[in-house]
Amino acid sequence: xxxxxxxxxxxxxxxxxxxxxxxxxxxxxxxxxxxxxxxxxxxxxxxxxxxxxxxxxxxxxxxxxxxxxxxxxxxxxxxxxxxxxxxxxxxxxxxxxxxxxxxxxxxxxxxxxxxxxxxxxxxxxxxxxxxxxxxxxxxxxxxxxxxxxxxxxxxxxxxxxxxxxxxxxxxxxxxxxxxxxxxxxxxxxxxxxxxxxxxxxxxxxxxxxxxxxxxxxxxxxxxxxxxxxxxxxxxxxxxxxxxxxxxxxxxxxxxxxxxxxxxxxxxxxxxxxxxxxxxxxxxxxxxxxxxxxxxxxxxxxxxxxxxxxxxxxxxxxxxxxxxxxxxxxxxxxxxxxxxxxxxxxxxxxxxxxxxxxxxxxxxxxxxxxxxxxxxxxxxxxxxxxxxxxxxxxxxxxxxxxxxxxxxxxxxxxxxxxxxxxxxxxxxxxxxxxxxxxxxxxxxxxxxxxxxxxxxxxxxxxxxxxxxxxxxxxxxxxxxxxxxxxxxxxxxxxxxxxxxxxxxxxxxxxxxxxxxxxxxxxxxxxxxxxxxxxxxxx
Amino acid sequence: xxxxxxxxxxxxxxxxxxxxxxxxxxxxxxxxxxxxxxxxxxxxxxxxxxxxxxxxxxxxxxxxxxxxxxxxxxxxxxxxxxxxxxxxxxxxxxxxxxxxxxxxxxxxxxxxxxxxxxxxxxxxxxxxxxxxxxxxxxxxxxxxxxxxxxxxxxxxxxxxxxxxxxxxxxxxxxxxxxxxxxxxxxxxxxxxxxxxxxxxxxxxxxxxxxxxxxxxxxxxxxxxxxxxxxxxxxxxxxxxxxxxxxxxxxxxxxxxxxxxxxxxxxxxxxxxxxxxxxxxxxxxxxxxxxxxxxxxxxxxxxxxxxxxxx
Numbered sequence: 001x002x003x004x005x006x007x008x009x010x011x012x013x014x015x016x017x018x019x020x021x022x023x024x025x026x027x028x029x030x031x032x033x034x035x036x037x038x039x040x041x042x043x044x045x046x047x048x049x050x051x052x053x054x055x056x057x058x059x060x061x062x063x064x065x066x067x068x069x070x071x072x073x074x075x076x077x078x079x080x081x082x083x084x085x086x087x088x089x090x091x092x093x094x095x096x097x098x099x100x101x102x103x104x105x106x107x108x109x110x111x112x113x114x115x116x117x118x119x120x121x122x123x124x125x126x127x128x129x130x131x132x133x134x135x136x137x138x139x140x141x142x143x144x145x146x147x148x149x150x151x152x153x154x155x156x157x158x159x160x161x162x163x164x165x166x167x168x169x170x171x172x173x174x175x176x177x178x179x180x181x182x183x184x185x186x187x188x189x190x191x192x193x194x195x196x197x198x199x200x201x202x203x204x205x206x207x208x209x210x211x212x213x214x215x216x217x218x219x220x221x222x223x224x225x226x227x228x229x230x231x232x233x234x235x236x237x238x239x240x241x242x243x244x245x246x247x248x249x250x251x252x253x254x255x256x257x258x259x260x261x262x263x264x265x266x267x268x269x270x271x272x273x274x275x276x277x278x279x280x281x282x283x284x285x286x287x288x289x290x291x292x293x294x295x296x297x298x299x300x301x302x303x304x305x306x307x308x309x310x311x312x313x314x315x316x317x318x319x320x321x322x323x324x325x326x327x328x329x330x331x332x333x334x335x336x337x338x339x340x341x342x343x344x345x346x347x348x349x350x351x352x353x354x355x356x357x358x359x360x361x362x363x364x365x366x367x368x369x370x371x372x373x374x375x376x377x378x379x380x381x382x383x384x385x386x387x388x389x390x391x392x393x394x395x396x397x398x399x400x401x402x403x404x405x406x407x408x409x410x411x412x413x414x415x416x417x418x419x420x421x422x423x424x425x426x427x428x429x430x431x432x433x434x435x436x437x438x439x440x441x442x443x444x445x446x447x448x449x450x451x452x453x454x455x456x457x458x459x460x461x462x463x464x465x466x467x468x469x470x471x472x473x474x475x476x477x478x479x480x481x482x483x484x485x486x487x488x489x490x491x492x493x494x495x496x497x498x499x500x501x502x503x504x505x506x507x508x509x510x511x512x513x514x515x516x517x518x519x520x521x522x523x524x525x526x527x528x529x530x531x532x533x534x535x536x537x
Numbered sequence: 538x539x540x541x542x543x544x545x546x547x548x549x550x551x552x553x554x555x556x557x558x559x560x561x562x563x564x565x566x567x568x569x570x571x572x573x574x575x576x577x578x579x580x581x582x583x584x585x586x587x588x589x590x591x592x593x594x595x596x597x598x599x600x601x602x603x604x605x606x607x608x609x610x611x612x613x614x615x616x617x618x619x620x621x622x623x624x625x626x627x628x629x630x631x632x633x634x635x636x637x638x639x640x641x642x643x644x645x646x647x648x649x650x651x652x653x654x655x656x657x658x659x660x661x662x663x664x665x666x667x668x669x670x671x672x673x674x675x676x677x678x679x680x681x682x683x684x685x686x687x688x689x690x691x692x693x694x695x696x697x698x699x700x701x702x703x704x705x706x707x708x709x710x711x712x713x714x715x716x717x718x719x720x721x722x723x724x725x726x727x728x729x730x731x732x733x734x735x736x737x738x739x740x741x742x743x744x745x746x747x748x749x750x751x752x753x754x755x756x757x758x759x760x761x762x763x764x765x766x767x768x769x770x771x772x773x774x775x776x777x778x779x780x781x782x783x784x785x786x787x788x789x790x791x792x793x794x795x796x797x798x799x800x801x802x803x804x805x806x807x808x809x810x811x812x813x814x815x816x817x818x819x820x821x822x823x824x825x826x827x828x829x830x831x832x833x834x835x836x837x838x839x840x841x842x843x844x845x846x847x
Binding site for chain 1: 585588590591607610613615616617618619620621622623624625626634635637638639640679682683
């Protein structure tokens with residue numbers, strides 16, 4: 001025992017001293033930080049403001065298109081404002097997680113009420129249910145957003161909700177800005193003239209002069225005269241084919257109008273159509289595994305369902321980092337012939353166990369550091385997104401899941417660690433090891449691939465069958481744990497996994513014993529089988 | 538006197554290949570034994586079997602009174618033939634680590650490591666990483682690592698290879714120190730001068746088989762004495778002298794000196810008399826004992842050449 005501990009201790013201390021370990025430890029928080037920050041950044045800065053020239057030969061169509069752009073701009077402001085309020089008021093985010101049902105009608109009633117009060121000069125009463133802040137964006141009817149007076153009132157209403165002392169709201173840049181035609185060009189010019197004149201700007205060969213600044217011209221939209229009556233196609237010029245938001249906005253606005261005209265001409269009330277289109281069948285989700293009276297499924301439950309995926313990732317990463325260390329160390333000891341001195345002091349089993357345990361301790365240290373830094377960053381960068389992860393961890397710390405995870409983590413780790421140490425013992429260089437590693441990597445890729453569909457069908461045939469394949473058992477069973485798989489399967493695969501771990505240990509110990517003293521070419525597969533049958537060298 | 542190592546008809550085969558073939562010898566406690574043999578003779582395999590890293594195919598090995606070395610492995614120190622250290626560990630840490638594996642408490646091991654480094658002139662390298670040490674330095678560190686736990690039996694596989702003459706002397710000193718403290722040392726080498734200087738007994742194996750086991754003196758007696766002569770016009774005479782088996786130019790490089798190999802029962806004095814009787818004048822006549830080198834070549838020469846050709 002003492003010798004195993006000594007070997008493990010050295011293995012741990014030496015690995016902890018390496019640069020790789022510290023890079024690994026520091027890289028992860030940086031990645032988490034980026035994961036929190038980058039989407040935010042992209043949302044804010046990712047899609048730049050698009051400058052567009054619009055020439056409409058039909059007054060109504062032009063108006064509709066422009067209205068739609070205004071609408072989208074204001075929705076973006078509203079969204080940013082909601083985000084801002086949510087970040088400033090922590091208590092609300094907690095509740096948002098619990099409730100997901102939104103009563104749109106009640107919300108609108110309260111909104112009207114609030115606006116009414118605003119117009120009377122009192123803004124004391126908060127018309128919104130704070131729980132629903134994040135979701136109101138799409139629920140507010142277009143009319144409210146397009147009416148300048150109401151838009152301002154609503155904006156103020158929301159701003160009033162900001163707690164005292166919270167940072168000031170900075171309105172984001174608009175998504176779309178319409179620019180006028182070039183000086184010397186008027187609406188009277190023909191399509192061809194306009195297109196020719198703007199072509200160099202659309203090709204980004206020149207910057208477009210717009211209200212005192214020079215900007216990139218994103219698109220030119222030419223709306224023909226009879227677009228509404230004859231549905232003649234609009235002419236959309238842009239060198240960016242990927243971003244279709246602008247085009248979609250304009251065609252949608254015109255399509256809506258054309259449809260409305262069609263309803264009218266057929267004597268169908270368009271407002272009724274709209275009303276009908278808003279009718280939705282909603283669902284309340286229940287889980288038979290929960291206590292009576294608490295069967296309703298909330299977001300928290302969904303997180304719980306997907307939490308195991310996070311653990312599968314952790315195990316996977318642990319096996320990967322650790323595999324590398326075990327290989328490197330074993331090969332170092334082997335190629336330096338340190339192994340002979342070691343073997344005069346400890347048995348191969350002691351050496352193998354010590355190495356695997358020492359490296360495991362390194363892995364655990366790394367993962368604890370990761371989890372710690374992740375929690376730290378999420379606390380610091382607290383936002384609506386971050387709460388989810390905190391909740392995810394809370395969900396996971398339920399005892400039966402935790403025990404399962406620990407079991408599969410340990411067995412899964414040991415299974416692969418012994419294998420990798422065995423591989424390391426028959427190779428003299430990392431390069432030789434690569435040949436053996438490729439099939440291992442393929443085996444390891446499989447559970448990663450199944451990670452997404454297993455939670456959708458946790459007790460299905462594929463999941464059940466894969467649970468019985470020892471290299472995959474820890475991953476698949478971990479993934480299935482939240483769905484309460486049959487007890488028989490848990491116990492059965494658990495016992496089989498334990499037997500496999502012992503078998504792999506026995507096998508690796510045998511290979512290790514012969515492999516570590518062998519020099520020259522790595523053995524052929526058949527030779528390895530021979531080693532398994534042989535007794536001690 | 539008790540024996541530290543006792544090998545009885547030990548055989549180790551790998552498939553059809555007999556790496557060690559019926560080797561028997563014993564090493565007395567508190568003595569230094571040289572383990573000699575050409576490359577590929579089975580020295581390392583024998584040593585690994587003594588250490589219980591490998592198991593013999595047949596035969597038995599008794600180490601420090603126990604049938605298996607692993608039962609007394611804390612009392613054995615081992616320096617393998619191919620030397621290597623953990624590159625990223627400091628000299629002190631490596632020595633201490635190997636000592637702790639032999640059951641020495643960590644704090645004592647570190648203390649001991651520093652003390653040894655000081656004693657054998659490596660104080661300046663205590664905190665150097667092993668990758669920064671020269672080959673010879675590294676080897677010294679490894680030797681110290683093998684004796685840091687104060688073992689009763691020290692087995693050194695080629696301890697002199699790769700060392701400069703000064704450090705070879707230090708190595709001899711280390712071995713003598715061990716002996717003076719009552720420890721047993723078995724070391725393998727193919728440089729005979731070391732064995733000649735410090736060994737009480739030697740074991741010679743060739744192609745896996747025992748070639749000789751006994752004291753250095755006994756080994757020398759395996760070969761007859763030689764006579765070196767120089768004189769005017771004696772080259773025909775020496776061939777006719779009774780008892781002279783062969784005549785060669787002397788191996789010591791002196792010009793015109795002839796070396797006469799004489800049969801066991803020939804008295805050098807009679808030889809000298811015959812020179813006088815023939816009336817030839819000699820300016821050199823010396824009787825030389827064969828050195829271990831010659832004995833070694835005599836014992837294993839053919840096998841070694843064969844092995845080299847294989």
